[in-house]
Amino acid sequence: MKLNLLKNKIVLLLCFLSLFVFGYAENGELRVGMECGYAPFNWVQNNDKNGAVKIDSGYCGGYDVEIAKLIAKGLDKKLVVVKSEWDALLGPALTSGNVDIVIAGMSPTAERKQSLSFTKPYYESDLVVVVKKDGKYANAKSINDFAGARITGQLSTLHYNVIDQMKGVKKQQAMENFPAMIVALDSGKIDGYVSEKPGAMAAQMSNPELVFVSFDKENGFKYENSEVDVAVGVKKGDEKLVGEINKILDNISPEQRKQLMEKAISNQPEMKKRDFTGWVLFFLKNNKKAFLIGTATTLGISLTGTVVGFIIGLGVMLVKNINTDERTSAVKKIGLKIINMIFSIYIAVFRGTPMIVQSMIIFYGSSQVLNWNLSPLGAALFIVSINTGAYMCEIIRGGIDSIDKGQFEAAQAIGMTHFQMMKNIIFPQVFRIILPSIGNEFIINIKDTSVLSVISVTELFFVSKSVAGTYSKYYEVFIITCVIYFFLTFTLSALLKYVEKKMDGPQNFEILEEASVATGGEK
Numbered sequence: 001m002k003l004n005l006l007k008n009k010i011v012l013l014l015c016f017l018s019l020f021v022f023g024y025a026e027n028g029e030l031r032v033g034m035e036c037g038y039a040p041f042n043w044v045q046n047n048d049k050n051g052a053v054k055i056d057s058g059y060c061g062g063y064d065v066e067i068a069k070l071i072a073k074g075l076d077k078k079l080v081v082v083k084s085e086w087d088a089l090l091g092p093a094l095t096s097g098n099v100d101i102v103i104a105g106m107s108p109t110a111e112r113k114q115s116l117s118f119t120k121p122y123y124e125s126d127l128v129v130v131v132k133k134d135g136k137y138a139n140a141k142s143i144n145d146f147a148g149a150r151i152t153g154q155l156s157t158l159h160y161n162v163i164d165q166m167k168g169v170k171k172q173q174a175m176e177n178f179p180a181m182i183v184a185l186d187s188g189k190i191d192g193y194v195s196e197k198p199g200a201m202a203a204q205m206s207n208p209e210l211v212f213v214s215f216d217k218e219n220g221f222k223y224e225n226s227e228v229d230v231a232v233g234v235k236k237g238d239e240k241l242v243g244e245i246n247k248i249l250d251n252i253s254p255e256q257r258k259q260l261m262e263k264a265i266s267n268q269p270e271m272k273k274r275d276f277t278g279w280v281l282f283f284l285k286n287n288k289k290a291f292l293i294g295t296a297t298t299l300g301i302s303l304t305g306t307v308v309g310f311i312i313g314l315g316v317m318l319v320k321n322i323n324t325d326e327r328t329s330a331v332k333k334i335g336l337k338i339i340n341m342i343f344s345i346y347i348a349v350f351r352g353t354p355m356i357v358q359s360m361i362i363f364y365g366s367s368q369v370l371n372w373n374l375s376p377l378g379a380a381l382f383i384v385s386i387n388t389g390a391y392m393c394e395i396i397r398g399g400i401d402s403i404d405k406g407q408f409e410a411a412q413a414i415g416m417t418h419f420q421m422m423k424n425i426i427f428p429q430v431f432r433i434i435l436p437s438i439g440n441e442f443i444i445n446i447k448d449t450s451v452l453s454v455i456s457v458t459e460l461f462f463v464s465k466s467v468a469g470t471y472s473k474y475y476e477v478f479i480i481t482c483v484i485y486f487f488l489t490f491t492l493s494a495l496l497k498y499v500e501k502k503m504d505g506p507q508n509f510e511i512l513e514e515a516s517v518a519t520g521g522e523k
Contacts (some may be wrong), residue, residue: 074248096367102233121229142219234443294463305384313392319355359432439496
């Protein structure tokens with residue numbers, strides 16, 4: 001009876017863990033991917049005002065959200081907005097099944113059509129150049145009036161490619177998103193950037209010191225209208241879904257689309273004139289919940305990854321330190337050799353590649369290759385744990401190597417098994433030796449969780465980018481982020497030093513000698 005009860009508990013635990021790691025998706029949901037950082041198409045705000053939709057790090061509003069609502073309603077599904085990095089939206093998010101469609105101000109270029117399917121346009125636009133209002137290029141009439149200007153555009157977009165048509169410009173490195181370009185322009189790092197007109201209108205409204213330059217047909221950029229029209233991205237080959245969405249889009253009149261865009265531009269987050277201190281206080285007051293969630297997620301992932309990684313490293317090194325002799329069977333020797341070879345490859349691979357690359361491969365690759373639908377948080381815990389485990393293997397190996405070999409020989413001489421020797425003699429000494437390195441690995445993990453933003457984990461860096469992107473205020477937001485990271489790492493460093501000191505015991509000892517009867521009680 002007790003055995004059956006234990007089995008039931010184990011089954012329930014495994015079910016819970018599978019839901020946590022792999023996540024679950026309801027059949028009645030429409031998961032829509034977007035940046036939530038490209039006003040007026042999409043942005044992040046801290047409430048549901050003007051019909052914004054709940055996401056992990058707040059609420060997402062904008063023109064794309066309104067279109068997504070109409071499509072979800074037409075498909076009779078519940079809308080779920082998934083905030084994601086731009087690069088991930090270009091393919092991995094769809095092909096991995098993390099989202100069903102992408103509505104992110106995306107143009108159906110010829111290159112993108114090779115990996116994605118697209119619907120009919122849901123918005124038609126044209127290209128402009130955003131510059132400073134008081135700058136030398138504000139009165140330009142042609143794309144050839146920008147000679148000497150430092151011009152950029154968004155990574156992997158037509159905006160960046162058409163810069164080649166501008167004679168004499170200094171083409172800068174492509175940037176990840178529009179808020180970053182606004183900050184670069186405002187700080188004088190660039191002289192302008194190429195944008196679609198709605199995005200430029202939103203930038204001008206939120207930043208009065210900016211203007212955008214439009215061109216007539218003869219003096220503007222040369223491109224196909226389909227390259228700047230905005231369409232819904234769908235998984236390659238899913239023509240059924242494309243057809244269903246096209247029918248819904250056909251019922252949205254040009255007048256309704258225009259009204260939705262005008263409403264989106266007027267509803268974007270306020271951008272009052274504030275000084276540095278004013279902006280910092282504004283973000284602390286209005287986004288404190290988002291910062292707290294991001295900080296808690298960062299700590300949770302880091303702590304779990306360090307603990308699980310330590311267990312992985314300990315297990316690997318226990319196996320790798322098993323000795324063989326003439327009494328060991330050939331089968332056991334071969335088995336240990338194969339296992340040790342696998343462990344060596346694991347350590348080499350995960351120590352020799354960046355965690356950000358591992359994140360992309362494991363999160364998106366597991367869906368495409370193995371059809372495992374990992375949740376972002378579950379994938380993050382797995383990635384940090386397995387990565388930390390590889391480093392812990394080497395940390396523990398160094399600790400074991402520092403122990404005098406005579407202790408191993410003595411333990412074997414009195415008949416201890418390998419496990420007994422490691423548990424009772426070697427490991428207690430090793431743990432104290434490697435404790436500073438374990439603490440250092442924990443602190444490194446707190447900082448390295450920032451790379452998990454590429455798979456849309458709502459850790460501290462991801463939340464900070466969302467807030468900064470909405471208001472185009474990177475410096476003010478990341479000053480707050482920097483202080484939070486420093487507080488976490490400084491506090492943990494102090495705590496670990498305290499634990500180390502306690503484990504070492506007192507540094508001063510007083511040795512007392514008993515009085516000797518023969519000396520008459522003299523010491």
